[in-house]
Each structure stands twice: as structure tokens, then as C-alpha cells.
Amino acid sequence: MISMAGKAIRKWWALFVLPTFVAFIIGFIVPFVYGVYLSFCKFTTVTDAKFVGFSNYAKAIKDPVFLHSLLFSTLLTIVTTIIINVIAFAVAYMLTKAIKGSNVFRSVFFLPNLIGGIILGYIWLLLLNGVLAHWSKSLTFDAKYGFWGLVILVCWQQIGYMMIIYIAGMQSLPTDVLEAASVDGANSRQTMFRVIIPLMMPSITVCSFLTVTNGFKLYDQNLALTAGNPMKMSEGLALNITNTFYARTGFEGVGQAKAVLFFILVAVVALLQNKLTTSKEVAA
Known part of the structure; x- marks a missing residue:
């Protein structure tokens, strides 16, 4: 009733x-x-x-800085998505085992996600510039330094968050399936790739979606770490759109057109990624 x-x-x-x-x-x-x-x-x-019709979109597409930002963000997203998910999955797998102090390790890995992006950017700016100073370089000396600096920052911040999602997925794995695989003589590698990963696809779908969208939307870390230097060569899409809208008088419409293109890009990529990973999910 x-x-x-x-x-x-x-x-x-x-x-x-x-x-x-x-x-x-x-x-x-x-x-x-x-x-x-x-x-x-x-x-x-x-x-x-x-x-003014499509003139703003024409200017946006013809802007070489915007196209470079698109390439920069795409490469950054691909690299960080792979690294974050592989390491987060591995760490989650280890911490679901009977390891002494696993709860402490989980907290330590998750803590960076609680720190704001601007603060993280300035912290890693000091750390990385301190390391590069030995070679008389800095993050803004070359775009590749800024790129890998952002990769390190983003991975350090997001691995702990994705780890929690993977741990939740692993703890919900059906034990009877794992026991059946062991009885059938499956080794650890076969169990991982034939049983655990297929059953973990819902968690992989969520984590992949989050890392892909976060990679394209990256703004505050980019602003604090490199601010697009040198010569806007380490400028991501979100930072480029903001600079176009606010820093170039008369280009507000172009900045808005870039924002719409940005939305379409992220939506299409996220939908394709979600469809790809969802299609590989299996019933537990």
C-alpha cells in the first residue's frame, strides 16, 4: 500500500x-x-x-591562437585521461587488498582534490620552477614545460577522486564470479583483463567521462600555472575563450562564438566517449 x-x-x-x-x-x-x-x-x-550572422564564427575558426588552444587542450585531455585512469585504477586495486593503513592512504590520495585549482597552480608553479631553475629554465620558457607541468598538476589533483570511484566499483564486484575464475584456473592477468575490467566498465565510464570533460574545461590551473605563456603557446581552450572575451575590446561576440563551439566540442566528445565505454559494459 x-x-x-x-x-x-x-x-x-x-x-x-x-x-x-x-x-x-x-x-x-x-x-x-x-x-x-x-x-x-x-x-x-x-x-x-x-x-552579424556567422562572422564571429568565421573569425573564431580563422584564429590561429584558438586552433592552437584546441590542439593543446585535446592533447592535454588525452594524456591526462590515460594517466589518471590507469594510476587511479591501479591504486584502487592495491588499496582494496588487505593492506595495513589503507584508509590512511585513501585519505592522502584524495586530499589534493580538496584544494582549489588556483592554489594548486601556484603551489606547483613554485615547485616546478624550483626544479627547472637548475637548468636555468622556467615553466614559461617553453610550451612543453607548461604542458607537462599541467599534466602533473591535473593528475596529482584528480587521481585521488577517481580512485574513490574505482574503489567503490571494486568493492561491489560479485565475489562468486571471481571465485569461479579462480576455480577455473585463471591466473591474475586473465582475471584482471577477462573478469575485473569488464565488470568495472560502469566505473570506467564515469571516470573517463569526468577526466575527459575536466581536461577540456581546465581553466583555473592553466591560469595560475602558466597563464598561457610563452606567447599563448600553453593556453587551453577555456583560457583562450576568456581572454578573447575580456581582454580584446570588440571581440566579445567572437569570444561568445568560441564558447558555443567549445560547448559543442565537449558535448560531442563526451557523448562519443560515453557511448564507447558504455557499449563495453557487461551485466554482473
């Missing part, structure tokens, strides 16, 4: 949902739609927008 509370919720659910729905419309849908419209306009404020 349905309780009185359940009946009330079924009857008045729209009333409970309405405040959140209205807030979502006002805070997300309306700005998003208006932002798409502004990407077709030339403006300095939202009140003086003049429709």
Missing part, C-alpha cells in the same frame, strides 16, 4: 519540483539560449547587440 506521504508526493510532485525547475530555467536555459544568440552578434554589453 502507498503511504499518506507517498500519496501526497504523487499528487503534489509538480509543486515540489517547480522551484528547482524555475531556478534551472532562469539560471541555465535562458542564459544559454541568449548566449547562443549573442554569438551571432557584435556587442559590448547585452543591450547593444547587433546581429
Whole structure:
């Protein structure tokens, strides 16, 4: 039987949902739609927008700095996604074993995720510049230093978070399947690649989705660590869009067009990644 509370919720659910729905419309849908419209306009404020068609998109696509930022963010996302997920999976696998002090290790690995991106950026700026100083170099001396500096920073920050997701997935693995594999004579390598990883695909899907989207959306760490130097060669997509919108007078529309292209790119990549990993999931 349905309780009185359940009946009330079924009857008045729209009333409970309405405040959140209205807030979502006002805070997300309306700005998003208006932002798409502004990407077709030339403006300095939202009140003086003049429709200019696809000229903003043409300028954005022809901007060599924007194209370089696209390449930079793509490479950064690929590298960090692989490193983060491989190391997080390995650490999670080790910490689900009967290791003394495993809870302490979990906390230590997770702590970097609690630190803000700007603070992390400045911390690693001091550390990495201190190391590079022995060769009379700095993170802004060459774009490759900035790239690998960002890789180290992002991996250090996100590995612990993904580790927690993988640990939750491993703890929910069906023990009877693992025992059956052991009885059938499967060695550790076969158990890992034929049993554990296929059953862990839901967790891998989530972690891959998060690392891919985080890689493309990276902003505060990029700003604090390199600020795009030297010569905007270590500037990611999010930082490039912000600099176009705020640092170049008269390019607000171009910056908005870049933001729309950025949204489409991240959405398409995330959907393809999610479809690819979801298709490999198996029923436990």
C-alpha cells in the first residue's frame, strides 16, 4: 500500500519540483539560449547587440591562437585521461587488498582534490620552477614545460577522486564470479583483463567521462600555472575563450562564438566517449 506521504508526493510532485525547475530555467536555459544568440552578434554589453550572422564564427575558426588552444587542450585531455585512469585504477586495486593503513592512504590520495585549482597552480608553479631553475629554465620558457607541468598538476589533483570511484566499483564486484575464475584456473592477468575490467566498465565510464570533460574545461590551473605563456603557446581552450572575451575590446561576440563551439566540442566528445565505454559494459 502507498503511504499518506507517498500519496501526497504523487499528487503534489509538480509543486515540489517547480522551484528547482524555475531556478534551472532562469539560471541555465535562458542564459544559454541568449548566449547562443549573442554569438551571432557584435556587442559590448547585452543591450547593444547587433546581429552579424556567422562572422564571429568565421573569425573564431580563422584564429590561429584558438586552433592552437584546441590542439593543446585535446592533447592535454588525452594524456591526462590515460594517466589518471590507469594510476587511479591501479591504486584502487592495491588499496582494496588487505593492506595495513589503507584508509590512511585513501585519505592522502584524495586530499589534493580538496584544494582549489588556483592554489594548486601556484603551489606547483613554485615547485616546478624550483626544479627547472637548475637548468636555468622556467615553466614559461617553453610550451612543453607548461604542458607537462599541467599534466602533473591535473593528475596529482584528480587521481585521488577517481580512485574513490574505482574503489567503490571494486568493492561491489560479485565475489562468486571471481571465485569461479579462480576455480577455473585463471591466473591474475586473465582475471584482471577477462573478469575485473569488464565488470568495472560502469566505473570506467564515469571516470573517463569526468577526466575527459575536466581536461577540456581546465581553466583555473592553466591560469595560475602558466597563464598561457610563452606567447599563448600553453593556453587551453577555456583560457583562450576568456581572454578573447575580456581582454580584446570588440571581440566579445567572437569570444561568445568560441564558447558555443567549445560547448559543442565537449558535448560531442563526451557523448562519443560515453557511448564507447558504455557499449563495453557487461551485466554482473
